[in-house]
Amino acid sequence: MADEVADGFVRVRLDLSYDGKDFSGWAKQPSGRRTVQGEIEAALRTVTRSPTNFDLTVAGRTDAGVHARGQVAHVDLPREVWAEHEEKLLRRLAGRLPHDVRVWKAARAPEGFNARFSAIWRRYQYRVTDHPGGVDPLIRSHVLWHDWELDVEKMNTAAALLVGEHDFAAYCKKREGATTIRTLQELWWERGADGVVTGTVRADAFCHNMVRSLVGALLYVGDGHRDVEWPAKVLAARVRDSAVHVVKAHGLTLEEVAYPADELLAARAVEARNVRTLPGSAAGGGESGDGCC
Structure with a gap:
């Protein structure tokens, strides 16, 4: 399951904000349009000098034009990468990210944390x-x-x-x-x-x-x-x-x-x-944690 962190990796919680005006939403798009997820993942890849991408999981996948002051995401980083960059990650991201998106906190997440599904x-x-x-x-x-x-x-x-x-x-x-x-x-x-x-x-x-x-x-x-x-x-x-x-x-x-x-x-x-139903209704598919606006 997505909540199980692979051996050798550390789950990191990111607290962030962005002005959605010039973004085509949170989620990466095959069209190559500018997205919040795309910008942060690119910045992470650059500051950690990684040849591979580190995928983000977000609490709420906002639409194009929607802003966020208290967005939360998580990313699983190799243990050695986190150890090397933990203390200076925020400052390095600030120097790499565009001015309309900021990461305010990066900390090792507690066991069982999932930015999307753990949210209440x-x-x-x-x-x-x-x-x-x-x-x-x-x-x-x-x-x-x-x-x-x-x-x-x-x-x-x-x-x-x-x-x-x-x-x-x-x-x-x-x-x-x-x-x-x-x-x-x-x-x-x-x-x-x-x-x-x-x-x-x-x-x-x-x-x-x-x-x-x-x-x-x-x-x-x-x-x-x-x-x-x-x-x-x-x-x-x-x-x-x-x-x-x-x-x-x-x-x-x-x-x-x-x-x-x-x-x-x-x-x-x-x-x-878990799939939710109302009393007297038939079961419907899908999970309850699919946040959107």
């Missing part, structure tokens, strides 16, 4: 402004402009009806063999002193387009185009609804990934791979 939740935030003048130019790459005034109280009323374990098929881009059952632990909105409205979304995992679809539905409630019960009705239908707008990626940031106590890491990784 991921927390995203989506930022939007309804100011009639548009978005502050200094934050335009991280905040969506919504050209209608938003009622945050109505958005929170609608959001509360979506929290819990549900089949989020209506808000996800279906992937063959993957379940769309998720546990949405937190979903709420707050308007800051600067007028920016921030949505906080936390779940054990997310399926493809889930966060941006939920945001799109709640913006329709906030601007009065839909009533507060509409997002929950869409959810209950369990069918992808063309009326749900997937908002642009640049307003979304992965803020934090949480893990259990060290002694529970391996058990959590096994649990996350």
Whole structure:
């Protein structure tokens, strides 16, 4: 299994952040497009002077344009490579990586750690402004402009009806063999002193387009185009609804990934791979740890 580190290797946890504006998402692509994974793996290969690539496993595979402040990944390095580079790895990576991606911490991971499957939740935030003048130019790459005034109280009323374990098929881009059952632990909105409205979304995992679809539905409630019960009705239908707008990626940031106590890491990784079903539903394929936005 992926949680078993091969003999002679050390599993290293990397804590990192990036501005997603100029990336085609996290995952490497055969097209050769610029990705976060590709940049970090290339930098690792260079600073360790390795003839081979060291593959990264990430907590949440973000889409093109999505940012991350608290992303987590792991990489398995030969023991002798880690011993040689451990103390100076961060500084060397800082000198090799482009300025829109940073690794803030590199430490030997505890036994059983898997950046993707050991995670117990991921927390995203989506930022939007309804100011009639548009978005502050200094934050335009991280905040969506919504050209209608938003009622945050109505958005929170609608959001509360979506929290819990549900089949989020209506808000996800279906992937063959993957379940769309998720546990949405937190979903709420707050308007800051600067007028920016921030949505906080936390779940054990997310399926493809889930966060941006939920945001799109709640913006329709906030601007009065839909009533507060509409997002929950869409959810209950369990069918992808063309009326749900997937908002642009640049307003979304992965803020934090949480893990259990060290002694529970391996058990959590096994649990996350289990197929989940709702009472009275047929079993669906796929693991629960496939994070996306």
